[in-house]
Amino acid sequence: MAGIQPFTREDYAARMARAAEEAAAAGLAGVVVTPGPDLVYLCGYQPTAITERLTMLVLSAGEEPQMLVPVLERPDAETAEGAGAVLLTDWTDGQDPYNAAIGLLRPEGRYGISDSAWAMHLLGFQRTLPGTAYASLTDVLPMLRAVKDEHELARLAAAGAAADAAYGDILKVRFAGRRETEVAGDLADLLVSYGHSQVDFTVVGSGPNGANPHHEAGERTIADGDMVVLDFGGLKDGYGSDTTRTVHVGEPSDEERKVHDIVREAQQTAFEAVRPGIACQEIDRVARKVITDAGYGEYFIHRVGHGIGVTTHEPPYMVEGEERPIVPGMCFSIEPGIYLPGRFGVRIEDIVTCTAEGGRRLNGTPHEMRLVG
Numbered sequence: 001m002a003g004i005q006p007f008t009r010e011d012y013a014a015r016m017a018r019a020a021e022e023a024a025a026a027g028l029a030g031v032v033v034t035p036g037p038d039l040v041y042l043c044g045y046q047p048t049a050i051t052e053r054l055t056m057l058v059l060s061a062g063e064e065p066q067m068l069v070p071v072l073e074r075p076d077a078e079t080a081e082g083a084g085a086v087l088l089t090d091w092t093d094g095q096d097p098y099n100a101a102i103g104l105l106r107p108e109g110r111y112g113i114s115d116s117a118w119a120m121h122l123l124g125f126q127r128t129l130p131g132t133a134y135a136s137l138t139d140v141l142p143m144l145r146a147v148k149d150e151h152e153l154a155r156l157a158a159a160g161a162a163a164d165a166a167y168g169d170i171l172k173v174r175f176a177g178r179r180e181t182e183v184a185g186d187l188a189d190l191l192v193s194y195g196h197s198q199v200d201f202t203v204v205g206s207g208p209n210g211a212n213p214h215h216e217a218g219e220r221t222i223a224d225g226d227m228v229v230l231d232f233g234g235l236k237d238g239y240g241s242d243t244t245r246t247v248h249v250g251e252p253s254d255e256e257r258k259v260h261d262i263v264r265e266a267q268q269t270a271f272e273a274v275r276p277g278i279a280c281q282e283i284d285r286v287a288r289k290v291i292t293d294a295g296y297g298e299y300f301i302h303r304v305g306h307g308i309g310v311t312t313h314e315p316p317y318m319v320e321g322e323e324r325p326i327v328p329g330m331c332f333s334i335e336p337g338i339y340l341p342g343r344f345g346v347r348i349e350d351i352v353t354c355t356a357e358g359g360r361r362l363n364g365t366p367h368e369m370r371l372v373g
Helices: 009-025 037-043 071-078 119-128 150-170 180-193 207-211 254-273 280-293
Strands: 030-033 056-059 066-070 087-091 110-113 133-136 198-206 227-236 239-249 305-307 314-318 331-334 337-340 344-347 350-354 359-361 370-372
Touching: 009 030, 009 037, 009 056, 030 037, 037 056, 066 071, 071 087, 119 133, 150 180, 150 227, 150 239, 150 350, 180 198, 180 227, 198 207, 198 239, 207 227, 207 337, 207 344, 227 344, 239 254, 239 344, 239 350, 254 280, 254 331, 254 337, 254 344, 254 350, 254 359, 280 314, 280 331, 314 331
Parallel strands: 030 110, 066 087, 110 133, 239 370
Antiparallel strands: 030 056, 056 066, 198 227, 227 239, 305 314, 305 331, 331 350, 337 344, 350 359
């Protein structure tokens, strides 16, 4: 992880304190965090294996962070980067873990709880402490992880650069005559070779398959004359990459060039609209207007963007109805597309962060249509 500064105990302590304060401001008794991205973000801990055994971090304003862990996993929890800022309590197989949780929760408290919490655990809390109530963290604290500090931005930039390098190399491989799965495998290998520890997706949508925005790479053989949507990303140093470019096998038709140019204009126009204070929905609106004005509005069938951080999809979302203002440090995708059923699709995506001056791209590969063999 050369060049990337590790997060410190103080970093995690500050995150946990901020989460507790934001929960109190939202009228909550605190937050309950189970294994998943929220736990990694807040205290740097991820159990070796996520099982049915209960692990829970509880954060409440004015109180020391506390985490309940299975006794057999306590040694691992103690080595987490943020463990020094957390009071650990353990429980043993054969005990009721929800009884062990009683001392960590207020009997009549309303808590934000991780979206990734297992239903069996939530039901266990409600059975043991029937006076408690719970709400999804995405609903009550959607911006908990949204604004990135300089060290997070450095990781996101490095992940974006690695994805860009993978794109540069995939342009050199043979497309025509190969299956989508083969090109997807090449992309996955390239992401790993450029430092990704986890590959989340490698969409390779050729010809008519490109009209399905989340097409799983299949056994279709890519042919000369195909438009090919390449959407790929994953985690590097714990933070996400996600980029899309659309290439063409051989010479494109006039219509294919036209559609690609419209999407490119929509992506650029949306990027230029990024600035502090503008509502998230405005980024969707300006991209959608370009595509609608060009006569393809009905073929743009998804939101224009999503947040990214310790996961590749998280709040904020660039979508109609999201009136939350963009602030410096937010990171999100801008990915307009046009999808013509049974024919082809085009999408162009960059990860963007907001600065005091406007948007800054974390992907730097050209938007022009590249021709491949």
